[in-house]
Amino acid sequence: MQGASIPFAGRYLRAIVVASGLMAGGLAPAAAQSAQQLRWCNNEDGATSDMAIDGCTALIKSGNYSGRNLAIAYTNRGSAYDDKRDEDRAIADHDQAIRIDPKLDLAYNNRANAYGRKGEADRAIADYDTAIRLNPKFAMAYNNRGNNYRRKRDYGRAIADYDAAIRINPKFADAYNNRGIAYDDSGEKDRALADYTSAIRCDPKFAFAYNNRGLINREKGEYDAAIADFDKAIAINVRYTSAYRNRGYAYVRKGDYAQAILDLTIVLAIDDRDTEAYAGRGVAYEKTGDYDSAIADFESIVAISPQDATALNNRGYAHFYRGDFADAAADLSRAMPTDPYPSLFRFLAQSRAGQTAFDLESAAQRINSRDWPYPVFEFYLGRLDAEALLAAAQKPEQRCEALFYLGEWLTLQGDRAGARQRLEEAVGSCPKSFIEHTGAQAELRRLGP
Numbered sequence: 001m002q003g004a005s006i007p008f009a010g011r012y013l014r015a016i017v018v019a020s021g022l023m024a025g026g027l028a029p030a031a032a033q034s035a036q037q038l039r040w041c042n043n044e045d046g047a048t049s050d051m052a053i054d055g056c057t058a059l060i061k062s063g064n065y066s067g068r069n070l071a072i073a074y075t076n077r078g079s080a081y082d083d084k085r086d087e088d089r090a091i092a093d094h095d096q097a098i099r100i101d102p103k104l105d106l107a108y109n110n111r112a113n114a115y116g117r118k119g120e121a122d123r124a125i126a127d128y129d130t131a132i133r134l135n136p137k138f139a140m141a142y143n144n145r146g147n148n149y150r151r152k153r154d155y156g157r158a159i160a161d162y163d164a165a166i167r168i169n170p171k172f173a174d175a176y177n178n179r180g181i182a183y184d185d186s187g188e189k190d191r192a193l194a195d196y197t198s199a200i201r202c203d204p205k206f207a208f209a210y211n212n213r214g215l216i217n218r219e220k221g222e223y224d225a226a227i228a229d230f231d232k233a234i235a236i237n238v239r240y241t242s243a244y245r246n247r248g249y250a251y252v253r254k255g256d257y258a259q260a261i262l263d264l265t266i267v268l269a270i271d272d273r274d275t276e277a278y279a280g281r282g283v284a285y286e287k288t289g290d291y292d293s294a295i296a297d298f299e300s301i302v303a304i305s306p307q308d309a310t311a312l313n314n315r316g317y318a319h320f321y322r323g324d325f326a327d328a329a330a331d332l333s334r335a336m337p338t339d340p341y342p343s344l345f346r347f348l349a350q351s352r353a354g355q356t357a358f359d360l361e362s363a364a365q366r367i368n369s370r371d372w373p374y375p376v377f378e379f380y381l382g383r384l385d386a387e388a389l390l391a392a393a394q395k396p397e398q399r400c401e402a403l404f405y406l407g408e409w410l411t412l413q414g415d416r417a418g419a420r421q422r423l424e425e426a427v428g429s430c431p432k433s434f435i436e437h438t439g440a441q442a443e444l445r446r447l448g449p
Contacts, residue, residue, distance in 0.1 A: 034062070041076050052080035071101035075110050082114045090114040105134040109141045112148075121148045139168040143175045146182070155186040173203035180212060189216055207236040211243045218246065223254040241267050241274070249280050252287075255432050260284040275301045275308070282314060286438050289445070291322035309335060313342050317435055320345055321442035325353035333358070340367055341435065344376060348408050372398050376405045400430035404440050411443065420447055 040047040040055025047055065056077035059065055065073055078093030094111035097104055112127035128145035131138055146161030162179035165172050180195030196213035199206055214229030230247035233240055248263030264281035267274050282297035298315035301308055316331030328349035335342030343363040350357040364377035375392035378384040384392070386406055393399040407422035423440040430437035 034058070034064075041073055043076070043080075049080045049083040052083075053077055056080065068101050068104065071097040071104050071107060074100065075104065075107040078107075078114065079110050082110070082117065085117070087114045087118045103134055105131045105138055105141070108134070109138065109144060112141075113144060116144070116148050116151070121151050124148045137168055139165040139172055139175070142168070143172065143178060146175075147178060150178070150182050150185070153185075155182045158182045171202045173199045173206050173209065176202060177206065177209045177212065180209070184212070184216065189219065192216055205236050207233040207240055207243065210236070211240070211246060214243070214246060214250070218250045218253065221253075223250050226250045227254075239270065241270050244270075245274070245277050245280065248277070248284075252280055252284050253433060255287075257284040257287045261288075273304055275304055275311070279311065279314065282318070286318055286321060287432065289441070291318050291442075294318040295322070313339070316342065316349070317345060317439070320349050321438060323442075323446060325349040326355070329353055329355060338366065340373055340377070344373070344380075344405065345435075345439075347380065348412075351412055373401060373405075376402065379405070380409065396429065397431065397434070400426055400434065401436050403429065404436035407440065407443065411447075416447055420444065423447075 036045075037055040037058040039045045040051045041059050042055075043052055056073045059073045060070065060077070074093045074097035078090040078097065081087075081093060082090035091111055091114045094107050094114065097107035098111070101107070108127045108131035112124040112131065115121075115124035115127060125145055125148050128141050128148070131141040132145070135141070142161045142165040146158040146165070149155075149158035149161060159179055159182050162175045162182065165175035166179070169175070176195045176199035180192040180199065183189075183195060184192035193213060193216045196209045196216065199209035200213070203209070210229045210233040214226040214233065217223075217226035217229060227247055227250050230243045230250065233243035234247070237243070244263045245267045248260045248267065251257070251260035251263060261281055261284045264277045264284070267277040268281070271277075278297040278300045282294045282301075285291070285294035285297065295315055295318045298311050298318060301311035302315065305311065312331045312334050316328045316335070319325070319328035319331060326349075329346055332342045332346035332349060335346065340363065343358075343360070347357050347360055360377055360380055364374065364381065367374045367377065372393075372395075375384060375389055379386070379389040386409075389402050389406060390399065393402040403422045404426040407419045407426060410419035410422060423444050426436055426440040427444065430440065
């Protein structure tokens with residue numbers, strides 16, 4: 001699972017208001033106050049969004065600014081409103097800046113940012129077009145326009161814009177990172193990895209780029225490299241929940257479930273409605289045999305999102321592992337009909353609970369007969385024997401699954417010795433991430449020594 005959404009890392013650009021009639025030193029108290037408001041409007045002195053708004057408002061009302069300086073005060077205040085997600089006020093201020101100075105490229109860029117946040121990508125792109133026409137060397141506008149093309153899934157134009165931004169400014173870390181995202185989304189993982197590395201080279205404190213590179217490394221199965229990247233992102237920003245979540249998932253895939261649980265618990269301490277963190281931690285608990293905690297985590301997801309089919313499936317699997325077959329069957333009966341594996345587990349759970357098992361034939365008909373796990377359905381329906389099932393499993397991961405489902409069938413038949421042999425083979429051959437690996441371990445615990 002992709003843990004986190006990947007941030008665009010787009011930046012807002014504020015102009016610097018040129019001081020009008022203020023001396024550098026020896027200011028009277030009123031002048032000193034004006035100088036402070038000027039610095040806030042310029043986003044200096046660690047100004048918050050509210051401080052920037054107050055500073056720019058004071059400058060606008062002072063009557064001391066006109067022309068480009070007044071327009072800049074409006075667009076700076078608009079960007080501060082945008083930081084507060086008050087896009088309508090932001091756009092109104094950028095509109096006013098453009099009325100005062102129609103050639104102020106920064107105002108078009110900043111209004112485009114607000115349109116982009118509102119989801120109005122086409123209006124945003126039109127404003128970036130104008131900003132670039134007014135200033136063909138405006139690297140930030142190319143970068144930001146690329147972000148909006150990417151949102152529209154127009155990866156070719158997005159990458160062309162990032163290319164232009166990088167040509168103008170070869171040390172533009174955001175443009176490398178954002179181009180990496182576009183390559184990543186379009187399936188060019190190696191080029192994405194190279195761009196994230198370039199972003200980090202330009203800005204060694206770029207937490208987003210470390211996180212994004214970590215995701216690529218995790219997808220490639222390079223778990224130690226991924227964890228190292230997430231470590232860096234967290235060291236830069238200790239409250240970066242996506243990095244903790246993504247590192248937790250890397251630990252799950254690596255098989256270090258204790259570390260996974262620690263990371264995902266940190267995420268949930270920050271945001272107790274993070275369903276991805278509950279899902280990952282639930283899987284980690286399953287892998288350690290703590291089915292009670294796993295079920296509790298999946299129940300938390302269902303409480304937040306009652307129709308989450310994946311959470312219901314996972315809770316069903318956890319009930320099966322724990323031996324609560326009736327509860328497992330109830331959850332798995334709500335599975336997506338296109339997924340064959342919950343159907344197989346539902347059949348097994350109902351059979352173990354003494355219920356009338358549902359119609360496997362109808363589930364089998366939804367699978368292409370040439371695809372896996374169709375032979376497992378054929379075996380359970382009595383149309384293949386055990387030898388033919390194993391022969392149909394052409395790939396190692398298919399054979400491991402066949403061994404598990406054969407072991408479960410032997411359990412239903414009361415053949416404990418035969419079941420144990422097949423389940424032990426499944427544990428030895430299935431990847432740890434497979435539900436069949438976890439299921440085989442749970443069944444072996446029930447079978448006892």
